[in-house]
Amino acid sequence: MRVLCIGDVHEPVAKDGYLEFCQDIYDAWGCNQVVFIGDLVDWHAISFHSKHPESPGAFDEYKLAYDGIQKWYKAFPKAKVCVGNHDARPNRLAATVNIPSSFLQSYEEMWNTPKWNWAFDHSIDGVYYFHGTGYSGLHPAYRAAREMGMSACIGHAHAAGGIKWLVNPNRRWFGMDVGCGIDDKRYAFAYGKHLRKKSVISCGVVIDGMPYHEMMPIEVYK
Numbered sequence: 745m746r747v748l749c750i751g752d753v754h755e756p757v758a759k760d761g762y763l764e765f766c767q768d769i770y771d772a773w774g775c776n777q778v779v780f781i782g783d784l785v786d787w788h789a790i791s792f793h794s795k796h797p798e799s800p801g802a803f804d805e806y807k808l809a810y811d812g813i814q815k816w817y818k819a820f821p822k823a824k825v826c827v828g829n830h831d832a833r834p835n836r837l838a839a840t841v842n843i844p845s846s847f848l849q850s851y852e853e854m855w856n857t858p859k860w861n862w863a864f865d866h867s868i869d870g871v872y873y874f875h876g877t878g879y880s881g882l883h884p885a886y887r888a889a890r891e892m893g894m895s896a897c898i899g900h901a902h903a904a905g906g907i908k909w910l911v912n913p914n915r916r917w918f919g920m921d922v923g924c925g926i927d928d929k930r931y932a933f934a935y936g937k938h939l940r941k942k943s944v945i946s947c948g949v950v951i952d953g954m955p956y957h958e959m960m961p962i963e964v965y966k
Contacts, residue, residue, distance in 0.1 A: 746950075749950060751923045753926070759945060760927070767819055777824070782899055789805045791833065834854075881901070885904070887919070889917055895919070898920075923948075945960040
């Protein structure tokens with residue numbers, strides 16, 4: 745398979761031009777499979793943390809995020825989606841007040857994406873794709889790959905990007921942090937406004953199990 749792995753999008757606060765960048769990478773590499781690494785939506789309005797005073801309410805954020813996701817769905821009508829910690833916020837919040845998951849819409853229904861396969865993880869050509877919840881630091885994907893003993897692609901850590909290999913006498917495997925497609929200047933990321941370490945705007949490509957990391961040329965996609 746020729747897999748395009750798209751980083752955290754966090755609609756409705758995705759970076760302008762990131763969708764077009766991912767389309768260009770898909771075409772340039774001749775990809776035939778798409779994996780969204782998770783956090784397609786931000787759900788800032790129902791965060792467990794404090795809200796930004798200029799952020800929209802829950803229903804308004806849903807409408808904005810829905811419009812954004814529909815653009816991604818039109819661009820990539822068939823895809824696998826890794827459920828991220830932000831995607832799962834409605835389910836997690838419902839669980840705190842004893843609402844069963846069977847009472848809630850599926851991700852496919854909520855975002856009107858019937859041809860997308862939403863799951864917490866996916867495996868393609870021996871590579872394990874999952875959001876990366878619980879992993880952080882300098883090389884989070886490397887840590888995940890080392891612990892699992894198999895190649896892994898993750899998102900979640902916005903400031904991480906790139907590929908790190910593990911090699912022994914019999915085999916080699918990798919961890920790839922695919923980066924993200926967020927706009928650091930939007931209200932949802934105000935908590936990091938003064939941090940010197942900014943988000944890595946990028947995506948990943950995996951050709952028959954071999955990884956490549958693609959940085960978005962910001963001067964082109966503004």
